[in-house]
Amino acid sequence: xxxxxxxxxxxxxxxxxxxxxxxxxxxxxxxxxxxxxxxxxxxxxxxxxxxxxxxxxxxxxxxxxxxxxxxxxxxxxxxxxxxxxxxxxxxxxxxxxxxxxxxxxxxxxxxxxxxxxxxxxxxxxxxxxxxxxxxxxxxxxxxxxxxxxxxxxxxxxxxxxxxxxxxxxxxxxxxxxxxxxxxxxxxxxxxxxxxxxxxxxxxxxxxxxxxxxxxx
Numbered sequence: 001x002x003x004x005x006x007x008x009x010x011x012x013x014x015x016x017x018x019x020x021x022x023x024x025x026x027x028x029x030x031x032x033x034x035x036x037x038x039x040x041x042x043x044x045x046x047x048x049x050x051x052x053x054x055x056x057x058x059x060x061x062x063x064x065x066x067x068x069x070x071x072x073x074x075x076x077x078x079x080x081x082x083x084x085x086x087x088x089x090x091x092x093x094x095x096x097x098x099x100x101x102x103x104x105x106x107x108x109x110x111x112x113x114x115x116x117x118x119x120x121x122x123x124x125x126x127x128x129x130x131x132x133x134x135x136x137x138x139x140x141x142x143x144x145x146x147x148x149x150x151x152x153x154x155x156x157x158x159x160x161x162x163x164x165x166x167x168x169x170x171x172x173x174x175x176x177x178x179x180x181x182x183x184x185x186x187x188x189x190x191x192x193x194x195x196x197x198x199x200x201x202x203x204x205x206x207x208x209x210x211x212x213x214x215x216x
Contacts, residue, residue: 020207
């Protein structure tokens with residue numbers, strides 16, 4: 001099987017988490033960010049992640065892929081989630097600021113999906129339009145946006161560490177961890193100790209690398 005992804009994409013991370021948790025032998029293929037045709041020709045839409053199954057067919061939608069991979073060996077490990085409301089509340093509170101923190105930084109580190117100028121230009125044009133400001137302006141506002149994100153972590157006081165539940169993960173983790181993991185690219189981020197421990201424990205269980213060493 002092959003998994004077509006971007007390293008920075010939180011939806012892709014959901015699929016990669018399950019592949020890592022289950023220790024499945026899946027080839028990871030990084031598409032270039034601007035290559036929309038490569039996505040459309042596989043699943044008929046501009047979507048990632050994309051899983052090429054063992055029969056050569058393709059499937060999209062991150063949670064569908066996560067479920068497919070979790071059930072691949074007939075021994076699913078992910079528990080049903082129960083914190084959708086709390087995860088959505090944190091996402092709603094933090095998203096306007098996380099986007100402004102993350103988008104400029106993806107252009108400042110070496111990511112496999114941005115290995116050509118066309119990919120960088122495509123991302124910069126589209127995401128600047130979404131932010132309604134250019135990346136230089138967003139980056140210059142780091143202090144203000146970082147303060148908002150740091151304050152939002154108070155909404156995660158319900159977190160239960162994997163080590164407190166026999167290292168069993170659920171769909172709550174699949175839905176929450178990718179966004180927290182991506183924030184490790186922001187230098188000066190102030191995760192509460194429990195949130196930081198959660199990030200490290202889930203990363204270890206799923207084999208997902210953090211961005212601490214290249215944080216900007």
